Amino acid sequence: MTERIKMNNLTVKLSGKTVLEGITFSVSSGELTGIIGPNGAGKTTLLRVMLGLLQVQQGELTIFGLPVSRINEVRSMIGYMPQRQSFERRFPLSAADVVATGLLSPQTLFRRLPGKKEKVRMALSSVGMEHYYNRSFQDLSGGEQQRILLGRSLVRQPRLLLLDEPNANLDFPAQQSFVELLQGLKEKEDLTIILVSHDLVSIAPVADKLVCINRTMHIHGRPAEVLHSPHLDEAYRCQFDLLSTTGDKERCWH
Amino acid sequence: MLALSEILDYSFMQRALLAALLVGILCSTISFFVILKRLSFLGAGISHTALGGIALGMVTGLNPVFTGSIFAVGTAMSTGHISRAGKISEDTVIGIFYSSGMALGIALISSFKGYHPELFSLLFGNILAVSVQDLIIMGIVLAGVIFFVIVFFKELLTICFDEEMALAGGLPVGPIYMTLLAVMGLTVMVSIQIVGVVLVSALIVIPGAIAYRISVNYRGMLAISLAVGLTGSFGGLFGSYYYPVPPGAAIVLILAAIFAIVMVGKALLEKYG
Numbered sequence: 001m002t003e004r005i006k007m008n009n010l011t012v013k014l015s016g017k018t019v020l021e022g023i024t025f026s027v028s029s030g031e032l033t034g035i036i037g038p039n040g041a042g043k044t045t046l047l048r049v050m051l052g053l054l055q056v057q058q059g060e061l062t063i064f065g066l067p068v069s070r071i072n073e074v075r076s077m078i079g080y081m082p083q084r085q086s087f088e089r090r091f092p093l094s095a096a097d098v099v100a101t102g103l104l105s106p107q108t109l110f111r112r113l114p115g116k117k118e119k120v121r122m123a124l125s126s127v128g129m130e131h132y133y134n135r136s137f138q139d140l141s142g143g144e145q146q147r148i149l150l151g152r153s154l155v156r157q158p159r160l161l162l163l164d165e166p167n168a169n170l171d172f173p174a175q176q177s178f179v180e181l182l183q184g185l186k187e188k189e190d191l192t193i194i195l196v197s198h199d200l201v202s203i204a205p206v207a208d209k210l211v212c213i214n215r216t217m218h219i220h221g222r223p224a225e226v227l228h229s230p231h232l233d234e235a236y237r238c239q240f241d242l243l244s245t246t247g248d249k250e251r252c253w254h
Numbered sequence: 255m256l257a258l259s260e261i262l263d264y265s266f267m268q269r270a271l272l273a274a275l276l277v278g279i280l281c282s283t284i285s286f287f288v289i290l291k292r293l294s295f296l297g298a299g300i301s302h303t304a305l306g307g308i309a310l311g312m313v314t315g316l317n318p319v320f321t322g323s324i325f326a327v328g329t330a331m332s333t334g335h336i337s338r339a340g341k342i343s344e345d346t347v348i349g350i351f352y353s354s355g356m357a358l359g360i361a362l363i364s365s366f367k368g369y370h371p372e373l374f375s376l377l378f379g380n381i382l383a384v385s386v387q388d389l390i391i392m393g394i395v396l397a398g399v400i401f402f403v404i405v406f407f408k409e410l411l412t413i414c415f416d417e418e419m420a421l422a423g424g425l426p427v428g429p430i431y432m433t434l435l436a437v438m439g440l441t442v443m444v445s446i447q448i449v450g451v452v453l454v455s456a457l458i459v460i461p462g463a464i465a466y467r468i469s470v471n472y473r474g475m476l477a478i479s480l481a482v483g484l485t486g487s488f489g490g491l492f493g494s495y496y497y498p499v500p501p502g503a504a505i506v507l508i509l510a511a512i513f514a515i516v517m518v519g520k521a522l523l524e525k526y527g
Contacts (some may be wrong), residue, residue: 080422104425108408138470
């Protein structure tokens with residue numbers, strides 16, 4: 001399988017302070033990789049680095065085989081869904097308007113968006129929200145809004161999808177439904193997905209690989225290896241059993 | 255009461271009506287983005303800082319609108335730049351510019367000798383004193399703002415919705431946002447002539463705030479913002495013609511009254527509707 005992302009001994013500093021150090025892992029095409037770690041571990045920072053929004057001070061990062069400094073050449077192949085709290089819930093847009101914002105790029109400046117309606121309909125359909133085209137975004141439930149935002153990140157038909165805490169603030173049924181949707185997308189669209197979450201229970205069942213960080217690299221590998229590793233307790237600074245809602249490590253990822 | 259045709263016989267009223275139209279459109283358009291991007295406090299900051307620039311122009315003999323514009327645009331863009339660098343929060347930066355600009359204005363004004371009626375106009379505005387030259391400046395600023403908004407509307411809307419997503423999509427967020435701030439600074443500056451330093455922020459906040467409360471889509475919000483802004487401008491102007499209230503205050507009072515009616519109406523609708 002082709003490597004979509006490769007990191008080697010990555011160090012990131014913000015305002016002179018080291019926030020990520022010694023991060024090394026790779027993501028192959030078609031994989032769903034979960035980046036886990038406690039709050040403040042640097043997970044979102046790592047995603048922002050992958051998007052070229054933050055600079056790498058040391059180490060190597062390649063995306064689609066290109067150094068991150070040339071990310072603009074492959075940006076159209078990347079879909080991104082930020083954390084939900086970053087936008088205003090009452091923003092006066094329809095579901096279709098929200099999805100259409102995902103079509104904008106430097107190439108669309110001073111231009112109309114060709115085939116906009118069709119692309120938006122396809123994206124909405126891929127997340128099971130085709131009947132929500134004209135619905136007001138502010139009237140949707142948290143789970144529905146997440147689906148619309150996922151549709152937005154898919155509208156350019158990316159090959160790599162970066163999701164930041166997509167399950168945060170959703171109730172359990174909405175979380176499950178979202179996870180099932182991701183699984184379907186991964187299989188149907190041959191997408192490479194990187195999903196950031198602090199919630200092991202929701203991420204472990206769908207991930208092909210888990211990467212556990214807390215400022216530095218703690219462990220990465222198949223979910224079974226990661227969940228049984230003592231490095232996990234070390235990263236979360238507590239007993240992992242306490243993190244599982246079922247109290248049963250095995251059941252949370254089988 | 256005088257009929258409309260009689261009012262229009264006065265050239266100062268003709269100019270005032272045109273100014274109300276230009277500033278009404280200008281402020282309502284900017285208000286749409288001010289509310290969506292949560293820049294209300296910046297509006298107040300820009301206007302108070304502009305006082306320093308205007309006073310500097312009066313002391314040095316330069317055109318006060320020109321020096322005020324430099325201060326207004328400089329404040330808006332500096333605030334955006336410093337807060338985006340992430341070192342100091344936006345409200346702290348605005349608070350510092352706000353008080354410093356005002357202090358400079360007061361210091362310079364206190365050095366004036368004699369009576370300067372234009373100072374009173376600066377603080378509280380005087381739409382009836384608008385000259386043809388002022389109208390030309392307003393028209394140029396309005397044309398520039400409309401051009402910018404039309405060309406970059408979809409990008410501006412996306413940046414207001416979520417800057418992070420816009421950045422991740424590769425949009426030139428920094429330059430577009432900075433231009434929006436510059437345009438906001440110019441809007442505040444030309445509107446100071448109508449309602450003054452003290453009240454100008456109401457013009458760029460209230461129309462959008464009302465529209466935001468009652469709109470479900472951005473097209474409706476923009477249309478309502480324009481309708482409210484123009485109602486306030488014309489209503490205030492005519493109101494001050496018939497009643498002994500300064501036009502600037504009348505404009506803001508009408509906007510505030512519409513806001514109150516909308517809030518109460520919406521609350522009643524939610525409760526009993």
